[in-house]
Amino acid sequence: MLSLDDRLRAALAEDIGRGDATTLATIPPEQTARAEFLLKEPGVPSGLAVAARVFALLDPGLRVTWSAREGEWRERGVIGSVTGPARPLLSGERVALNLLQRLSGIATLTQRHVDALGGGHTRLLDTRKTTPLWRDLEKEAVRQGGGTNHRAGLDDGILIKDNHVAAAGGITAAIQRARGHSYLLKVECEVPDVAGLEEALRAGADRVLLDNMSDDLLAEAVRVRDRLAPDVTLEASGNMTLERLPHVAASGVDFVSVGALTHSAPALDISLNLTLEN
Known part of the structure; x- marks a missing residue:
């Protein structure tokens, strides 16, 4: 660096x-x-x-x-x-x-x-959608604006995205392989629906990324999480706007990630x- x-x-x-x-x-x-x-x-x-x-x-x-x-x-x-x-x-x-x-x-x-999240339970996360070579400064700016940093890079956390799932042969297989690779890093897995969430929870994910779900589905996902694995945290992502954020916070998710903080500010x-x- x-x-x-x-x-x-x-x-x-x-x-x-x-x-x-x-x-x-x-x-x-x-x-x-x-x-x-x-x-x-x-x-x-x-x-x-x-x-x-x-x-x-x-x-x-x-x-x-x-x-x-x-x-x-x-x-x-x-x-x-x-x-x-x-x-x-x-x-x-x-x-x-x-x-x-x-x-x-x-x-x-x-x-x-x-401010749009309303100061409640839900915390704002950034992403890796940053300017090459200036990520540390841009993520510091996020912190100064009151946000929380997600991964600084690919080496400090496991985030299984849809392409990883496809290449690994499914959600369960991807999470199991991640667990076998490292016992030190937290394992997060992206899912497209509530069925995927249930599979990720049963496979042992530490956090689940709820991708492009409606506000109603986010609320349902929180209920499923509370029933199956209450210690697992949930992150909502996709199509987030200032107007929508109060509704996302009301769903009860723990985090919401917004790429626009750094790629479109x-x-x-x-x-x-x-x-x-x-």
């Missing part, structure tokens, strides 16, 4: 290339500046430390201060500033803002989903407004 600094340096190299031609042509090397981060819509700031690190890697003389805290809902307004040499400030602006807007967008969308509108000094 590449370190954060290595990834940020690669992002800066991609953007700056052989040199920031516009800045080098128009800004004298001795020029200093101050720029304010302006939150232009309500949301949850996330990625503040990452954005600050972008500027630090370009020039240690750049100083970033924040008036907002990560994970705290904010209305519109200034949330921080960066001061120092104007050239590296301008050259790092786009990479810093791209990350800040992306991560804040994820945290904000997560917070909206958590709109960037939060944040700008960087610069004024020259000296």
Whole structure:
């Protein structure tokens, strides 16, 4: 796994290339500046430390201060500033803002989903539908929005999906093979209906993923679980919307996973407004 600094340096190299031609042509090397981060819509700031690190890697003389805290809902307004040499400030602006807007967008969308669940028993999970190489930051943004992380990768949990079931020859066979492979990892199995749920419970799954079930079927699945294996947790997934989440929570499932938190979160509108000094 590449370190954060290595990834940020690669992002800066991609953007700056052989040199920031516009800045080098128009800004004298001795020029200093101050720029304010302006939150232009309500949301949850996330990625503040990452954005600050972008500027630090370009020039240690750049100083970033924040008036907002990560994970705290904010209305519109200034949330921080960066001061120092104007050239590296301008050259790092786009990479810093791209990350800040992306991560804040994820945290904000997560917070909206958590609010829609109503603060009861059901917890919100993310998925592995993340930007390659930036998963750790995006999952941190989910946490800052009040969500809970599912697997970080394929190595820290067994999740038997429909293709695994098909390749293994059925739900029971897949779960039994998973049990034989590892006694340390929890085993979760995806099922399409209540009959599949009953089979997964009898086969010994630790958690069952209820895929694309209606709200009525989710409630029935909870009743079946309570009767057959009350210690097994249930996760609902598929076609989840903010409007639907209160009904999903009312069904009694333990978790609801939403891929849109990371694959479809709109960037939060944040700008960087610069004024020259000296």
